[in-house]
Amino acid sequence: MAARFVLGLMMAGLGAGAREPLTLSVTGPAGRDVITGTLTYKINVKNPSASPVFDVPVTDTLPVQTELMGATNYYSHFGRISTIGSNVVFDFDRINGSDTARMTVTVLPLAVGSVTNVVSVSATGMADPIVATNAVKVLSTQVSIHDPAMAKEGDTYYLFSSGPGIMFYTSGDMIHWKLGGRIFAGEPSWAKGVASRFDGREWAPDIIRHDGKYYLYYAVSAPGENNSAIGLAINQTLDPASPDYQWQNEGIVLRSIPDRDLWNAIDPNIIVDETGAPWMDFGSFWGGIKLVKLDSSWKAIAEPEEWYSLAKRDRSILEDDRSPGPAQIEGPVIFKKGDSYYLFVSWGLCCRGENSTYKIMVGRSRYVQGPYLDKDGICMAEGGGSLLLAGDKDWAGQGGCSVYTFDGKDYLVFHAYEMADDGLQKLRIAELKWDEKGWPVIDENTLAAYKSVVIK
Numbered sequence: 001m002a003a004r005f006v007l008g009l010m011m012a013g014l015g016a017g018a019r020e021p022l023t024l025s026v027t028g029p030a031g032r033d034v035i036t037g038t039l040t041y042k043i044n045v046k047n048p049s050a051s052p053v054f055d056v057p058v059t060d061t062l063p064v065q066t067e068l069m070g071a072t073n074y075y076s077h078f079g080r081i082s083t084i085g086s087n088v089v090f091d092f093d094r095i096n097g098s099d100t101a102r103m104t105v106t107v108l109p110l111a112v113g114s115v116t117n118v119v120s121v122s123a124t125g126m127a128d129p130i131v132a133t134n135a136v137k138v139l140s141t142q143v144s145i146h147d148p149a150m151a152k153e154g155d156t157y158y159l160f161s162s163g164p165g166i167m168f169y170t171s172g173d174m175i176h177w178k179l180g181g182r183i184f185a186g187e188p189s190w191a192k193g194v195a196s197r198f199d200g201r202e203w204a205p206d207i208i209r210h211d212g213k214y215y216l217y218y219a220v221s222a223p224g225e226n227n228s229a230i231g232l233a234i235n236q237t238l239d240p241a242s243p244d245y246q247w248q249n250e251g252i253v254l255r256s257i258p259d260r261d262l263w264n265a266i267d268p269n270i271i272v273d274e275t276g277a278p279w280m281d282f283g284s285f286w287g288g289i290k291l292v293k294l295d296s297s298w299k300a301i302a303e304p305e306e307w308y309s310l311a312k313r314d315r316s317i318l319e320d321d322r323s324p325g326p327a328q329i330e331g332p333v334i335f336k337k338g339d340s341y342y343l344f345v346s347w348g349l350c351c352r353g354e355n356s357t358y359k360i361m362v363g364r365s366r367y368v369q370g371p372y373l374d375k376d377g378i379c380m381a382e383g384g385g386s387l388l389l390a391g392d393k394d395w396a397g398q399g400g401c402s403v404y405t406f407d408g409k410d411y412l413v414f415h416a417y418e419m420a421d422d423g424l425q426k427l428r429i430a431e432l433k434w435d436e437k438g439w440p441v442i443d444e445n446t447l448a449a450y451k452s453v454v455i456k
Contacts, residue, residue, distance in 0.1 A: 022047055022056075022095075022126075026119045028134040038069050038106050038164050039136055043090075045121050046100040054124045056092040058103065061118040066107040067181065069164055069200065075101035095123075108164050109138045110181050113456060143169060143177050143427040143452040146351065147204040147267075147331065147400040148413050151214065153238045157406075159413075159427070160205040166218055166233075174406075174429055178455040180240060183233065184247045188220060194229040194255060197222035202231075204267045204331065206402070210278075214238055215298055217253065217280070219266035224324055226264040226286055229255040232299055250299055254280065254292065258322050262287040269402075270298075271334040271341070273368045277302075281310060281343070284330035288312025288381070289345060291369060308369045311345055311380035328357075335403040337410070340364045340438065343372040343380060344388070344412075346399030353423025358399030360414065361385030362440060375439060389442055391416070396423055403432065410434075412442065427452045 027042045043060065047053050062068060064086075071081050071088045077099075079091035088105055095101050109115050115136045122129040145161035152158070159169040165182035191198045203219040214235045221228035232250040239245060256265035264284045271279050278298050283289040289311040293302040315327040331346040342364045348357035363372035363380040371379045378384030389412075391397045401414035410432040417423045430447035432440050 022053060022121060022123065022130060024058075024119065024121050024130045024132045026117060026132045026134040028117065028136045038108050039066075039115065040104055040106040041117050041119075041134060043103045043105065043119055044100055045092075045095060047095045047097055050097040052094045052096045054094045056095050056101070056121060056123045058090040058092070058101070058119065058121045060088040060090075060105045061120075062086045062088065062105075062107055063109075063115045063117050065111040066109050066115060067185070069106040069108050071103070071105045073101075073103045075099070075103070077101075108182070110179055111138070111456065113138060141454055143454060144425055145427055146415050146425055148415060148427055149205045149207050149402050150404055150413050151207045151209065151238060152406055153214075156239070158207075158238045160207055160216065161415075162201065162203045162205070164200050166202050166205050166216065174411075175451075176453045176455050177427075183216065183235075184249065188231055188249055188251075190229070190231075190252060191220045194220050194252070195222045195225060195227050197225070204400070206269045208270045208272075210298055212236070215270070216247070217268040217270065219268060219282075221264070221266050225258070226256045226261060226322075226324075227258050228265040229253075230265050230268045230280070230282060253294075253299060254282070254301065262321055263290050264324075267331045269333050270294075271336070271368060279334075279368055281332045281334050283332060285324035285327050287315070288327060288329050289332045289343070306369075309381050310343055310370050310372055311363070311385065313347070313383055331400050333401060333403050334368065335410075336368075337434065337440075338438070340366060341368050341372075342403075342440065343370075344401055344403060345380070345385065346401065347385065348397060348399065350397065350400060351425075352397075353417055353425075354396045354419060356397030356417045356423065357391065358397030358416075359390035360388040360399050360401055360412075362388045364438070375437075386439070388412075388440060389414075394419055395428075398428065410440075412440075 023046045025044045029039050077094050082089045117134045120129040120131045147162045149160045157171045157174050161167050168180045169177040171177045205218045207216045216233045229252045232253050233247045235247045236244040254265050264286050266284050268282045278294040281291045291308040291310050293306040295302040313327040313329045315325045319325040328348050333344045335342045344362050346358050347361050350358050363374045365372045374384040374386040389398050396417040398416040404411050412430050412432050415425050416428050429450050431443040
C-alpha cells in the first residue's frame with residue numbers, strides 16, 4: 001500500500017520576496033499492486049510564494065529492481081526530461097509564484113517486496129534540497145498474468161504473458177516462478193502507427209520453436225478496436241544468461257484495418273500441419289476466429305493467400321462494423337492430438353475481475369482448415385462449441401488458454417480470476433486427459449491443487 005510523505009523547507013533567496021517554502025509531494029499508487037502491473041508516481045512541486053523560483057531540477061531516483069516505463073511533465077515552464085543512470089531529471093527554468101509543477105514517473109517492478117521511490121528538488125539560492133519518499137509494497141505471491149504461453153528449453157520452463165511489453169517468468173517445476181522482466185525494452189517502432197491508443201502493452205503472446213530458433217508472436221492493439229497488428233520476435237535461446245540471447249523484432253506479420261476487415265488481428269497462435277506448413281489462427285470478437293497460411297519464412301502470409309473462418313458467434317448485420325459487437329469469442333489455440341486437430345477458444349469477457357465471464361470451448365476436425373465440430377456435430381463457424389471449463393464460485397472466469405505437451409503429458413495453461421482475492425487474475429495449469437471418444441477433459445484434482453509461487 002502506498003504511503004505518502006510531504007516535506008517542506010523554509011528557504012530564502014529563491015526569488016525576489018520569496019520567504020515561503022517550496023513543497024514537494026510524491027504519491028504512489030493506491031490499492032493492491034501486482035508484479036506485472038506498472039507503478040505510477042505523482043510528483044508535485046509547489047511554490048506558495050508570490051515570486052518565481054528559478055532553475056528547479058526535480059530528480060527521481062528510481063527504485064531498485066524496477067524498469068522505467070515513462071515520465072511526463074504537465075507544467076508549461078519546462079526545459080527537458082533526461083535520464084542519468086537510475087535517475088530521471090525534470091529541469092524547469094522556473095516555477096512561478098503560487099504555481100504547482102506536476103509530473104508523473106511510471107516504473108515496472110521486477111521483484112516482489114518493498115519498492116521505495118526517492119525524489120528531490122533544488123533551486124537557485126537554495127542551501128539544501130527537499131527530499132520526499134514513497135514506499136509501495138508489491139504483494140504478489142502468485143503469478144498474476146493474462147494470456148499465458150509456455151515453452152521448455154532444457155530443464156527450464158518459460159512463461160510469457162501480456163503486459164507492459166511481453167513479460168516472462170522462469171521455473172524448474174511449473175510451480176515456483178521467478179520474474180525475468182520484459183523480453184525487450186521499449187515498444188515496437190510501428191506500434192503507434194497501427195493503434196493510436198496503444199499504451200505500451202503487447203498482448204497474448206504465442207511461442208513456438210522452428211528451425212533452431214524461438215518464434216514469439218504477439219499483438220498490438222487497443223481495447224475495443226480492430227486497428228490491430230500481429231508482430232514477431234525471434235531468439236536463438238530463451239536463456240537470458242546465454243551469449244546468444246537477443247530478441248530480434250521482425251515487424252508486422254498480419255494487420256487488420258477498420259472498415260476494411262471484419263476481423264481483429266490479435267491473439268495469434270501457430271499450428272504446423274501434417275505437411276510441415278505453418279498456419280496462424282487468430283481473432284477476437286467481430287467475425288470471429290480466422291486461419292491463414294504463412295510462407296516458409298514464418299514471417300508473412302503465403303502467396304497465393306489461403307484464408308478460412310474457423311469459429312464465430314452471433315453478430316447482427318445491423319452492428320456497426322467498427323464495433324466489436326456481442327460476438328464474444330477470442331483466444332484461439334489449435335492442438336493436434338493423434339489424427340485430430342482441436343480448436344480451443346474463449347467465450348465471454350475477460351479482464352473484469354469478479355465480473356469476468358470467460359469460459360473455454362472446444363471443437364475438433366480431421367483437417368487444420370476445419371470444419372471444427374463440437375460434441376453435437378455443430379460447426380464452430382456456425383456458433384458451435386463444447387464446454388471444457390467455465391467459471392465457478394471460486395473463479396469468476398477461466399480462459400485465455402494455451403495447450404502443450406511436456407514430458408509426455410498434455411497441459412492446459414490459462415488464467416482465471418480468483419473470487420477470494422478480489423477477482424485478481426492468476427496463472428492456472430491443469431493436466432488434460434482424453435475420454436473414450438477422444439475429447440479433452442480437465443483433471444480436476446490437479447486443477448484444484450495447482451497454486452503458483454513467485455520466488456523473491
